[in-house]
Amino acid sequence: MAAFLLILCLIPVVLAFSILAFARKSNDGRKNLAPGSFGWPIMGETLEFLFGKPEKFVFDRMKKYNPDIFKSKIFGEETVVICGPSGHKFLFANEQKLFTAFRPHSMQKIFRSYQMQTAAPAQISSDAEAKILKSPGFLKPEALVRYLGKMDSITQQQMQSYWEGNDVVKAFPLAKTLTLSLACRFFLGTDDPERIARLVSKFDDITLGLHSIPVKFPGTIFYNANKAAAAIRKELRSVIQEKKSAMETGQPMPDILSHMIIATDPSGKYMPEAEIADKIMGLLTAGYSTVATAMTFFMKYVGERPEIFEKILAGTNLISSPF
Incomplete structure (x- = not known):
């Protein structure tokens, strides 16, 4: 029950960090903004957010300004935070x-390599791009059934490599490696463990940099994130070249990367390689840290509730069981 209450308490905090940056308004329109403070010039309230407890940052402002909504300025972004179930x-x-x-802005600057190329091929429109990303059958929920066997195999292999025979195991590192291994398998069509190992630390740096002050100075989180993004792009461009060579031999390639390589917009234009690399990097990043964190917390809370764990092993319906 304690774990259940903890999750309920954390839900508003976690969702509060899904920052809602409203369109910038004119000075005349600022009178209609939510209560709160933008803090110091440029920095805003970033230091209070970073060096205090995030949940305290949110709850203090809910109490001071409004329990449902307040404004702030974090990482250079004028922000409105919406709180509570309603x-x-x-x-x-x-x-x-x-x-x-x-x-x-930090995220925009990390994922913009193809926009920087003045001599890049003509870009595919956003509507055509969305159609490309949504069209393959392997992106539909029902298609996941086909992947369960391979997912189970990869999971068992990872647990044997990193957990079996150890007295103490670390859940989060395994969850990150497993998540990236599954993503690389189904997004890129690769199982290369050395390549995946090289990518793990790079994605850690990107994840930290997505919500950081966009100052590109050596030693800063944002600088390290951009450096990691450049390394990942280089690796992905190599994967794209390998994929194209393999596709020329007629090998079946049922993965997202292959589909993005061959897909065209209505005018017959292909997506540039630099843009493909950025899109794939975005997909991998989106499915990396958040999924790994959710898996880790799941293992933690189930581990603290042995009765739930036993029901999972027995395949019992858990719908009626409080978590």
Whole structure:
């Protein structure tokens, strides 16, 4: 029960960190902003957020300004944080209506290599790009059934390599390696353990840099993230070349990367390699840290509830069981 209450307490905090940066308004429109403070010039309230406990940062402002909504400035972004169940319901009920996705400037700068190329081939429109990413059958939920066997095999292999025979095991490193191994297998069509090992630390650096102050100075988190992104792009360009060579031999390639290589927009234009690398890097990043963290917490809480663990082993229906 304690674990269940802890999860409920953390949900508002975690969702609060899904920063909702509203469109910048004119000075006349600022009077309608949520209560709160933007803090110091340029830095805003970033230092308080970084060097204090994030949950305390949020709860203090909920108490001071408003329990449902407040404004702040974090990592250089003017931000509105929506709190509580009613606020979250309002947010998710109005996606693509009152709210649209916004990437922080740090994220925009990390994922923009193809935009920097002045001599790059003509870009595929955003609508055509969305169609390319959504069209293959292996992206549909029902297609996951076909991958369960391979997923199970990779998971067992990872556990044998990193856990079997050890008195003490670390869940989070395994979860990260496993997540990236599965993503590389189904996104890139590769099982190369050495390549995956090289990528793990790079994705750790990118994950930290996605929500950081966008100062590209040696030693900063953002600098390290850009350096890691450049290394990953180089690795992915190598994978793309290998994939193209393999496809020329007629080998079947049922993975997302192969589909992105051969897909064209209505005018017959292919997606540039640099853009493919950025899109794949985005897919890998999105499915890396968050999934690994969720897996780790799942193992933690199930491990603390042996009765739940036994029901999982027995294949018992858990719907009626409180977690």
